[in-house]
Amino acid sequence: MATQPPVVSFKHVAKRYGAGPLILDDISFEANRGDFISLIGPSGCGKSTILKLISALSPISGGEIVVEGVAPSEAMEEMFFVFQEPTLLPWLTVAQNVAMPLRLRGSKVQKRDELIAKSLAMVGLAERAAYYPRQLSGGQKMRVSIARALSLSPRILLLDEPFGALDEMTRDHLNEELLAIRQQQEWTAFFVTHSVAEAVFLSNRIMVLSANPGRLHEEVRVDLPYPRTEETRQSREYQKLVAHVSKLLRSVERLRDQAPAAATA
């Protein structure tokens, strides 16, 4: 494992939008193949910005990012983004939505149908293929969004708080589903969340960020074995980690509150 080059590496990365304040400062880390990294921290700490930098949706202001050995903009085919909102095209059916990335990246129609069926089956929505997004619940829409990302079999999956708007039951269920899918499709994941419990349940690494500007405060390793189930949530180890990360999060929030107000402008 150690000899393999990192999937994603950040070296002293800084980011600011235009002439605005520094959003991210001196971020350095390496992600290895198969890592499930959660990014957690107070609002405005630049969690989502990190995903945008990896996916080349936004340029860096300093430092260097290498994805699969090349610049992020050259590695776009290796990754896919799952947004906070389902971001489905409302005028297309579920199947047509899942097909869109394949269509845009020019995959053959026959192969496309096969991949759509497979991805929808993975998220348990095979029988909803002909539905329109407005006929689905919030959780189902998010599942379609995940199926759409999976259809491309990405090597890196960037998830920007995908379950934030869902109720806790649905969220727990989707977390388990996500890990089950990961058993079938090995990808490296970057997962932005506000939920400590979710971060601990899903990840093997949690990066706690502080705000104004966003810096890497501390990294927590989660050595709980996969597959993780409802029993994992009951385990003492899990509870201890949740308590530990919560404490860290509280401390960085205190730091942010003490920071000069000008930085939030």
Place this chain on the structure above:
Amino acid sequence: MKITFDRLLPVLSGLGLIAGWYAVRLALDAEQRFLLPQPHEVLVAFGDNAPAIWQAVRNSALGASLGFVFAVTLSFVLALILSLSPRVRTGFYPYLMILQMTPIVVLAPILILWVGPGLNSVIIITFLICFFPMVVNTTQGLISTDRNLVDFFRICKASKRQEILLLRVPAALPYFFTGLRIAGTLAPIGAIVGDFYAGSSAGGGGGLGYLTIVFSSQFKMGALFATAAASCALGFIFVAGVVSASWWALHHWHDSYTKSDS
């Protein structure tokens, strides 16, 4: 029971209106009665002048349709150009405003001198009236695409052409149809007003506007009312057309057609 009564309401109010019409007519002095023909007299006038009215309806419908189609097509092309950058919009919008602000009464004589009275002038006037709401609405639609959806297309490495055709244009459809509804209401009005100022009877080409001038010069009140009714019917046909097109394009996915629970 309530539903049946609700359905009868328009019929009942229509009958009430006709009764009121007769009542007002009876209340008028004898020498003023010619100003308000009775409903049945309007029907008779309609019958007597049917060939002329029918011909005028066809001419106005042709002018309105062609002006409308040109406006929709060209406005779409211009909206695509305007959506490309805020700078282009800043450069173009003032001139679009001028187009909208100039009254038809002022433009008509110029158009008559340029292209002659008749169908050509009517088409241009209809076009000018329909163009502005179409451009403004469609442009707004094309630039209002959800930011996340644009990012999603960028991650998929979509070309600019794919982004426009597969994302921006379909996402702009609700705005486009809002413009279309406004333009659809304005098109027959534009054609009739245009015809009033710039119409011509040459070659049987006069429309409803021109016919109005003819009937009013002859003091044919019944025929004038019949012409008004025909104009109204033409307007309804246009509105029904655009409403149906809008329903056809949007009902299966757009929230505005979602059945509410209440």
